[in-house]
Amino acid sequence: MPQIPEKIHELTVGQLSARSGAAVSALHFYEAKGLISSRRTTGNQRRYGRDTLRRVAFVRAAQRVGIPLATIRQALAQLPEERTPTNEDWARLSAAWRTELDERIKQLGRLRDHLTDCIGCGCLSLETCVLSNPDDAFGERMAGSRLLPVRNPAPGADQG
Numbered sequence: 001m002p003q004i005p006e007k008i009h010e011l012t013v014g015q016l017s018a019r020s021g022a023a024v025s026a027l028h029f030y031e032a033k034g035l036i037s038s039r040r041t042t043g044n045q046r047r048y049g050r051d052t053l054r055r056v057a058f059v060r061a062a063q064r065v066g067i068p069l070a071t072i073r074q075a076l077a078q079l080p081e082e083r084t085p086t087n088e089d090w091a092r093l094s095a096a097w098r099t100e101l102d103e104r105i106k107q108l109g110r111l112r113d114h115l116t117d118c119i120g121c122g123c124l125s126l127e128t129c130v131l132s133n134p135d136d137a138f139g140e141r142m143a144g145s146r147l148l149p150v151r152n153p154a155p156g157a158d159q160g
């Protein structure tokens with residue numbers, strides 16, 4: 001991993017990419033999403049503050065454990081003056097995200113168990129396949145599609 005001399009306080013996008021391990025396109029994406037920011041030189045080149053390295057490390061670590069970018073951005077925005085996360089910030093946020101991760105792992109475990117039933121089946125039935133219709137709130141009470149509103153029949157209309 002290339003080292004950056006201490007006296008350099010700003011990084012080009014290439015230096016930030018080389019040092020952080022994030023692709024240049026990922027850094028542009030993070031910037032477009034408001035996760036990092038840069039200033040422009042007179043030649044319209046991006047320059048990142050040195051602390052952006054830590055910010056990128058924070059984002060990538062959070063992404064690695066499956067935290068959505070929107071959640072990461074929210075967390076960063078809540079830090080005072082949008083400062084770069086400290087060790088304590090990471091400890092606090094990762095503890096809060098652990099509960100979310102535990103829940104997601106439980107959900108994945110349930111999906112994996114249902115996948116076992118689907119292997120070799122292929123029906124994708126909305127009535128019987130839990131994977132093709134996992135949120136079927138009506139499935140326990142009635143069979144078939146009942147999501148369309150029931151219209152009042154016209155007076156005298158045959159209801160057969």
Ligand code: FES
Binds near residue numbers: 117118121130
């Ligand atoms: S595909 Fe048949 S039960 Fe899921």
